[in-house]
Amino acid sequence: MAIESYVTPEQIAYYTKLGFWDRWTFIDYIKRWAKAFPEKEALIDPEKRLTWSKYQTMVDRIALNFLSLGIKRDDLVITQIPNCVEAVIIEMALARIGACVVPIAMQWRGHELNYVISLTQSPAFIIVPEYYGFNYVEMARELQKNHPSMKHIIVLGKEVPEGTLSFKEMWENALETRTPYDYLDKNHPINANDVLTMCFTSGTEADPKGCPRTHNHWKSFERSGFLHHLTLNVHDKVVMALPWINLFGQSVGILSMTMVGGTLILLDGFDPATMAETISRERATVYAGVPSMHIALLRYPKLENYDLSSLRVVLTGGAPCATAIIEEMIEKFGCLVSNGFGSNEGHLNITEIGLPPELVSTTIGVPQLYSEIKIVDENGNEVGVGQIGEFCQKAPFIISGYYKRPDLNARKWDKDGFYHSGDACYLDENGFYHFVTRLKDIIIRGGMNISAEEVEFILYKHPKVMNVAVVGMPDERFGEKVCAVIELKPGESTISLKEVRAFMEKEKVAEYKWPEKVVVVDKLPRTPTGKVLKYVLRERLARKEM
Template sequence: MSLNMAMLLTESVRNNATRNAILFDAFKMSYAELHGASNKIANILTGMGLEQGQKVALLLPNIPQFLVCYYGILKAGGVVVPLNVLFKTNEVAYHLEDSESIALFVWESFLGEALPGFRQAETCHKLIVVNAPGNTAKPEGNDIYSFNELMASASPSFDIVQTNSDDTAIILYTSGTTGKPKGAELSHFNIFMNVRSITHELGITWSNEDVGLAALPLFHSFGQTCVMNSIISVGGTLSLMPRFDPVKAFEIIERDRVTIFSGVPTMYFYLLNHPDRKKHDLTSLRMCSSGGAAIPVEILNYWKREFNFDILEGYGLSETSPVASFNVTFKEPKAGSVGIPIWGVEMAIMNEKGEKLPPEEIGEIAIRGHNVMKGYYRKPEATAECIRGNGWFYTGDIGKVDKDGYFFIVDRVKDMIIRGGFNVYPREIEELLYSHPAVAECAVVGVPDVVHGEEIKAVVVLKDNASASEDELREYCRERIAAYKYPRYIEVRREQLPKNATGKILKRELRTLD
């Protein structure tokens, strides 16, 4: 069965050609203009030799060019590999090589980290620099191109490549048990069904009158599926925000009459507690959702009191496209619950033997259905480790289900830290700390944080006769990994870390800020 995810755009163009697809402060782009611009990208890439199924990476913030490139790659039959804009050089290089991306679109401000990362990646042969309008500056090199120059001469007509529904459309990177990020392969059908579930199954009718605020990063599965693709699929308008700021969010909501907002709990915390909130008219909002991490019940209750409607909390992972469950409007939401499975998706609580547990018993959450990824790209062993027993994806999250079918997250099997909606795997940071000449041993854990949900804490034991301050170690990490990953809290000890009889560090004894 043929299906290309870019049809979310091409179908919306039919009835919404002159309507605004994108707002970016004073800039406006209609559906017809977005369609034509993404066709240009498809022509540019095929002209460069892109073959169906080849990967193209994006290192772009929430700007109109993200959508232009995203849908253009899909139209050309390519696979989109969105990269975190906070990546450092070695992280850029790793993701380009691991995904086998042959080209990279990069925003001009990110060249400091991206250019050397591109040079290190043997698989990537084209670097396309996305400049602000009117600018064509780029580094020297026959393999480096100006986005604006290419667009100026490209044709706005393109015959979309027919891909199969189970072909890979997107590779989203997520951390795993090895500490190295793994690429979750999501098919065109995975994403299409997830979008349809969001826009048709939650009890709220989405339409081309809706305006969605893209405050979540579009490289992240939450922002990409639940905001960008969902709004485009109904012919609505997407108002872009490159970096979340509560005051700017208030201004955009009021100015553009935003109706739909999706965010991580941190965003709601800032919005509700900002002293300027009541200076702005936010009455256009009619649907808000939260994901990425558990949202405190007090925030849910506070929001309901202030705005007279519920924040709908959902649950999912990059490996599940991402949505697996959601609270819905036609059933009373349960505070602290991540809701019920979306249409066509099963969720269960499993014991260690892979047997389903009854209501209220605690076990590992497993998911199967149209939303589960094809697997981790080029990592069959890692795929087999988490997808097993008749197609069940084992999430690594501990939870329970009540008698009404509502799921609750209790804890995580893995040591994954979720900071502000971003996954952080401790081992990656531990390996970095171990590379410091003064560090003898270390452990990284998540500690509760009212703003970010969890904050990163590193407990370090120094080598005999070695010295390193907490500030020095923090700066060492900050310079080498993305900003959301480095530990804000560092505790330096002289004695050994607590361990069990087998020598394993007892991390549970370190999860405190005392």
Template sequence: MDNRPWLLQYPKEIPAELEYEPKPVHAYLTESARIYANKSALHFMGKELTYKEVYQSSLKLARYLNTIGIKKGDRVAIMLPNCPQAVIAFYGVLYAGAVAVQTNPLYTERELEYQLADSEAKAIISLDILFPRISKIRKNTDLEHIIVTAIKDYLPFPKNVAYPFIQKKQSGIVVSVKHEGNHHLFKSIMSGTSPAAWEDPAFNFEEDLAILQYTGGTTGMPKGVMLTHKNLIANASMCDAWMYKAEKGKEIVLAMLPFFHVYGMTTVLILSVMQGYKMILLPKFDAETTLKTIQKERPTVFPGAPTIYIGLLNHPKINKYDLSSIDSCISGSAPLPVEVQHRFEEVTGGKLVEGYGLSESSPVTHGNFIWENRVSGSIGVPWPDTDAAIFSLETGEPLPPNEVGELAVKGPQVMKGYWKRPEETDAVLKDGWLLTGDLGYMDEDGYFYIVDRKKDIIIAGGYNIYPREVEEVLYEHPGVQEAVVAGIPDPYRGETVKAYVVLKDDASITEEDLNAFTRQYLAAYKVPRVYEFRKELPKTAVGKILRRSLVEEERKKLQNEEIIG
């Protein structure tokens, strides 16, 4: 107990230790389809699917994947927004014995090619409008099959008829793919395949991978985090224990967090299926659409990110909507401002608390209590079965309360390692401890606080952005001599991306030029929002650019503006 003072804070309803039944993630869909066969599992723009329908559709996809050669351990990429196909695809891939590689639909060709090549994915399940992008980079990957679906496939009438016209008007893209050869139509698979019972006698709860979740770092390219079935089941079970007032089979979850992000996958997708909840699927965030959906569909659980809650609170008509159905919200992906927490609770009457995690821990390790004592500014306490400690950066030894060091965590949700990167795995996994790279401290009561990031990761709007990746694109511009990227404070996104650029002597480049260039190679949320041209950048004696000094300049500038204001 001396090493785990947080356990004294636990309410009697939350156990310090949990038991995990050694079965795969998809076994919970089998179970929910048996218990809640005719209960609505998904709601998507007016369309409802029952648990039985989701289960049978997943088995159809699994059987088809096996038929085209996908076998146990093969990687299958899923490049979809939150829609029924994303749920069916995830469980179908797992039923087939394969490993899901969640891929952001916003990825450019460059980003997509890297992830598919690194994961050695043999198949991808994607939207029709993304088919041209995949086709262009396919030859540089191990892709053998492309399975294509369309949003209209799961829309009710007359939305399914109108949607193609809306899509053409918005994107200008019209794609026609035939169900032949190595190109497959999701709709044809569903209509022409019989579901088959799932069997996997060789299943290993602790070792078998369920997903490769790509993350990144400031040194090197994105890495595939190997998460096992045990990792994901453990974290979803911890979340269930934390939300002990939630009723099995009765909650309605607003599923806006993208499933291609591990936070949305674990705390929304996997937990909902495990507990028989109904998911209201929203493929993207739009404040007014979200407010209307809450009023009409009456969700009780609303996991999100600070930018989502801020966006709703800033909507001029928020007081015209009835948001009283919301009971509990866990915010993640970025620090939650205290004033946002208080305002959102006043508007909804529900509880909003901050949690903490990272892809390498499936993702959640800490959280504030939803219905008990909460500490403003704290990430809360470790979840059940989770150890946490602050290690000295100098000695590597555990530090006493209130001393700042590196946060480390240990528990059944911690990853198996990085895909094909043993050296980088060894650098962050030490005797079972995961070194998070975040600097923080623990108080005497066991509450943890993050004070800074050891890594230079930028978190903008809940998305992780890695400076090195953006910098490499900037360096490819023929007029750029030096470039460094950093996160600067932003009232809405939390942080935003700023690029500091030194141009070559003969170059004449504007901010608009660089913006157009970077948008060719980076997803929109990674593109710098601010550019600053300089004659030189601050460096160490050996020539390393001092990113942190630039960040400090921005902080001082902001403080001066506040004082003057």
């Protein structure tokens, strides 16, 4: 199945007529900025700094090298590499020839990759030789035995094992100097409805699903979200520690800066010391992260040694962020804060910058630009103001369907073209949407619905709590009871159930919402993007391992 078939001619005509889709590709943006600002820095990581001119050269060079390996239009190429300049070049080089990057989390292993390779029939697997002690070459060789479609194992690094291809040699193989300047444009034309990326859902509740997103999907997403709400522009420098492999990292970092001609600074994972030093040294203007990252940065003991006054905007997302944390970021960084709500499928709602901290924390903004939104009950009927239901959205930035999953597509998209997000939300009387919980994240205790996030917000106020995840645990009498799994702040050694319940009473919370079990852990299990894996906690509780 050709990947471009996921966008129908009817969709193209409809969104083009409305002006949401056009003919520009991300390759066109790279060409534009390379011509306008050839010596302006475009991509930075700890080892490389590329100007816009060099960015364009390397995209063309790697594209020609891919063609020489037989990688062609519509091929889906799997990568498993951390944040680095090479990752961006690989993504755009594949786009240059109409192929598509399939970026995979570094934590995935043979089980997940067997599934993805079988699904995509990838002709190549691009990896690093080793990462945090794990041998990716050895895993790739085992996978190759079972997947004849995977002809090439391409390895980053100075030295690569026998039987694999060196990406460094491709990087140095200047095929563009021996090829007519217009060869790629004439012989390998692309268009804005080609699939640019196929990220996979983070899998917090189910098997991962491929999300094919075209240039036009991404452009309308950027325009509606970050170019509008965050006013991202050519002067911005985004520092990105979020993994490049999913919507958050792609949208805030790679693709937004490509559209506006800004600068992207890539960090391999989040470390508060490195983040503070990088913002200060590079004079970064935008930083994005999940609440646990913000908390770690704010609690970094040497934070006052760094000048972070260049920060213009902080974007928070991935999970609700407490009002107190947003207030502290505004006070310490002197910046504005926006809250983003979305998924790899592409549904989106973002708060305007400049809103009071409480609205940033407790809402996901007014109806999103370019989109239609409805809140529906379990029968698909729209509900009124103040009533909780499922957030459904129809927009030019939402994918047209999961890759090779017509069964799921029939369930997740209704007859009117609205994507059903699985998120419980409501619209208030002032026109703001509020995220309540994942529909599967409601704890039902004796017939009473309890929002896990509501309890978490309260517990974040406790002086001993660093991070917390609230989940339901099985109970014969009530069906479920509330369990709080807590990471303590540095210097704290314990917190009892009695302390937690006394705090809930002090906060005047209805008693049925109080935790009835408290578990202290060193680290909560998380996805690569920082989302807590609540199903892991539920499974451990069900097996009485906690």
